[in-house]
Amino acid sequence: MNYINNEKLNENKNAVEMPGQFFRVPKELFRNKEYRDLTPAAKIIYIELLDRVGLSIKNKWHDQYGRYYVKLSRESIPKVLGLSSKTFDRCKLQLVEHKLIKIYKVNKRVHHIYVLLPHMKTVRVDSNDVSLDILDFDNHDAAQKNDSVQGYNFPFNNEMPDF
Numbered sequence: 001m002n003y004i005n006n007e008k009l010n011e012n013k014n015a016v017e018m019p020g021q022f023f024r025v026p027k028e029l030f031r032n033k034e035y036r037d038l039t040p041a042a043k044i045i046y047i048e049l050l051d052r053v054g055l056s057i058k059n060k061w062h063d064q065y066g067r068y069y070v071k072l073s074r075e076s077i078p079k080v081l082g083l084s085s086k087t088f089d090r091c092k093l094q095l096v097e098h099k100l101i102k103i104y105k106v107n108k109r110v111h112h113i114y115v116l117l118p119h120m121k122t123v124r125v126d127s128n129d130v131s132l133d134i135l136d137f138d139n140h141d142a143a144q145k146n147d148s149v150q151g152y153n154f155p156f157n158n159e160m161p162d163f
Contacts, residue, residue, distance in 0.1 A: 023047050028118040035098060035118065042091035045077060046100050049115045061112075069104070069112040 010017045029035050029043050038046075049070055055061075056068045063069065078088040095101040102114040 023051050026050075026118050028120055032119065035100075038094055038098060039091060041081075041083060041087055042094040044081060045083075045088065045091045046095055046115070048077060048081060049095075049101060049113060053115050067114060069114045072111050072113055073109050074111070075109075 004016050008016050008018075025047055029038070029046065035043075049072075052070045052072075053068055056070055061069055061071055074085070077083070078085050081088075083091075092101070092103070096103065100116055100118060102116065104112040104114070106112055
């Protein structure tokens with residue numbers, strides 16, 4: 001058996017050291033009331049998309065405003081995660097409705113997905129008391145006006161065209 005013991009802790013003793021690669025998961029997906037009705041599959045898809053932003057940064061896949069997007073064929077995520085296309089489409093709609101992604105259709109098979117950050121609520125502990133700071137990040141502060149991507153006009157402060 002491979003139990004967690006002191007030998008498995010990192011140097012700060014606050015996390016377990018494990019070989020391999022991991023996803024970064026925003027705790028807000030599970031702790032913020034706004035996202036409680038997201039299905040587990042939708043959360044996993046969001047985590048996968050968020051992870052793929054790293055590839056987008058490496059390949060410099062961004063629009064003229066510096067916003068990174070994930071290039072995605074319709075089949076790739078369902079195949080990687082073992083989901084049906086129907087489940088993927090339902091989950092994608094949930095993510096759009098919760099303002100976690102915006103989708104730009106490039107052609108019938110390929111879409112650019114803008115992965116947005118979740119609304120953050122954090123608790124700050126002061127030395128004398130506990131205070132609640134609510135941070136509501138504007139996920140697209142660089143584009144509060146109508147923007148254009150590859151010749152298509154769409155307002156980022158409203159809904160992007162969906163497929």
